[in-house]
Amino acid sequence: MATISLDVGLLKQIRTVDPLMASYNIEMTEVTGGTFWKRYTPGQIAGTEPFVLHGIADLQNSMEPYPPKDLRNARLLALAKAIGPAWVRVSGSWASNTYYDFDGTTGGKAPEGFSSVLTRDQWESVLDFVKAIDGRLLVSVANSAGVHNTPDGSWDPAQAKLLFDFSRDYGVPIAAAEFMNEPNILTPDNSPLASGYGMIEYARDQDAFFRFLRENYPDVLCVGPCASEIGGPHVPHSTVNAQTNAAAGNALASLDAFSSDDLMPHLRERADVFSYHWYNGISERGASVLGNHWDASEAMGKDYLSVAEAACRRYLPMRDEYMPGAPMWITETADAGLGGDTWASTYLDVFRTACELGVFGELTDGVIFHNTLASSDYGWLDFGDFLPRPNYWFVLLWNRLMGTTVYGVDEGVLGAGGVSGDGDATLGDFVHVYARSRKDGRDGVAWLIVNSSTTESIDVHGVSGGWVYQLTADDPHAREIRLNGRPLALGPDDELPDLVPDTVSDDTVTLPPASITFLVR
Structure with a gap:
């Protein structure tokens, strides 16, 4: 962890x-209209069907x-x-x-x-x-x-x-x-x-x-x-x-x-x-x-x-x-x-x-x-x-x-703890953290935390009262994703879904493997 x-x-x-x-x-x-790249098949997108190109002469066949x-x-x-x-x-x-x-x-x-x-x-x-x-x-x-x-x-x-x-x-x-x-x-x-x-x-x-x-x-x-x-x-x-x-x-x-x-x-x-x-x-x-x-x-x-x-x-x-x-x-x-x-x-x-x-x-x-x-x-x-x-x-x-103000994020800011259970991985191998001002202009910081490990969760401390917008999917190859566990999709009249955050009730939030999380506080 x-x-x-x-x-x-x-x-x-x-x-x-x-x-x-x-x-x-x-x-x-x-x-103008013209040639562009041909769509991949559903199987190729899902990673279950290979894409095969038969030499450079076949490259034009990838367009339509x-x-x-x-x-x-x-x-x-x-x-x-x-x-x-x-x-x-x-x-x-x-x-x-x-x-x-x-x-x-x-x-x-x-x-x-x-x-x-x-x-x-x-x-x-x-x-x-x-x-x-x-x-x-x-x-x-x-x-x-x-x-x-x-x-x-x-x-x-x-x-x-x-x-x-x-x-x-x-x-x-x-x-x-x-x-x-x-x-x-x-x-x-x-x-x-x-x-x-x-x-x-x-x-x-x-x-x-x-x-x-x-x-x-x-x-x-x-x-x-x-x-x-x-x-x-x-x-x-x-x-x-x-x-x-x-x-x-x-x-x-x-x-x-x-x-x-x-x-x-x-x-x-x-x-x-x-x-x-x-x-x-x-x-x-x-x-x-x-x-x-x-x-x-x-x-x-x-x-x-x-x-x-x-x-x-x-x-x-x-x-x-x-x-x-x-x-x-x-x-x-x-x-x-x-x-x-x-x-x-x-x-x-x-x-x-x-x-x-x-x-x-x-x-x-x-x-x-x-x-x-x-x-x-x-x-x-x-x-x-x-x-x-x-x-x-x-x-x-x-x-x-x-927001538009960029802050530097180093180990001092993160107070990084140990990592276990992911082979020889270190924290920097799969935890990517970025900090900006808040877009709404209020005091505070908007954090983006990318957990690119497929096995490790991340416990984040110091977030009491913060808002969490967490993106996940059933599989990395999925074409549908979830926000705080709720599927993101247009409504029947093309209306956008409510992008509602979860509120952190205590001082810690857990970021699951393969998650991308915005924390605003």
Whole structure:
């Protein structure tokens, strides 16, 4: 039994962070309609049926076409509003080759140099969505061959101007912009690669884009470099899949045209915000080809739950060197690239979400854009019927309970006791504790305590009179979770359940194995 005592008197304030830290993506391909990742089967999600990919040629079979998403759907809007105001990022690889057809001249056929078309009504639905949730809009723009029809091959701002002017005139101005989604991964589908486009050309064009923004839209935040660099020596790796990941060799690294470290010295226009993408690994869809895959049995382990922290620590020195004092935004994150792991839509992934949100505020100020709100298996909402998944309920509680003042939590604060019965485990292997001010503005502290052990309970002392919001599930692979033992589900008219806490009647509360608990007192 593990024992900790919460000593509020020893807490020290670290910083105040962005109230919109828990934000999200809507992929451009959701808006326009297009291909995205195919849904896993119920057996694959439950962990009873393997996912098999037969080589890289079979990777495209993991995708399927989807119609444009109805962003005016009543359930989708109601659930997004319940989360609260957020940054909404509309981007993704598909955004890099999308043509803005706001006057309806293309007939839905992408012009040469583009792969998809964004209509006026589709973009208005995005702007209406952002306005409805009292959100702020982040975009990336096209950087395909279609915007390089200039004498010297440099980027042409005409399409971007159309997007920014239309949004401003509609009453929902774009508040922040990245030039291109994941520029380090330059492929024929998302860049003018055929014309010899590389790092130097990209640096030239990002600088031009930031100058364009500052000259024409000075209130827009310039965000970058927006690279995606999964894995690497700076983060923990799977031990269960070590052999199969090694067999994939450098396939994932070979996709990179350049690294962030190489790019940054060539950028002359400093961004206002440092951005990067982070996924803990590659999903089953690409594991046999690209490696960097974690096994579900590791998803509650210390190594896996510390990957996002290690990644942030890898980028902090880069931010400090090139953009000292700038906020840090993770403009895409989830459990795994390529649509999420089979367990992304289950309770098992809430442990990663909780630890990533908890530790990020201890390291820096910024925003985490989950990928996605309602697309593929890693969406907070099911992409078919928009019903909440376990991560949605966690984020809903996080936004309602956790304030913006971050406190440091160390062994002195916890008064940590001994641990027994879990092999060679120590308290830090499975107890993850984070502290914030209260969202309701009252004196006191909101604690988040993650018990990622599957066998050990935790006795928490010093909580007399506190409110307990405890998340559990019948099984980590469950797609339904409970709050204080009561199932979380929408009512018959899509009403949210009452998120009612239990009150601690004495000085101790017990946190069962595989539980995620908010304590407010």
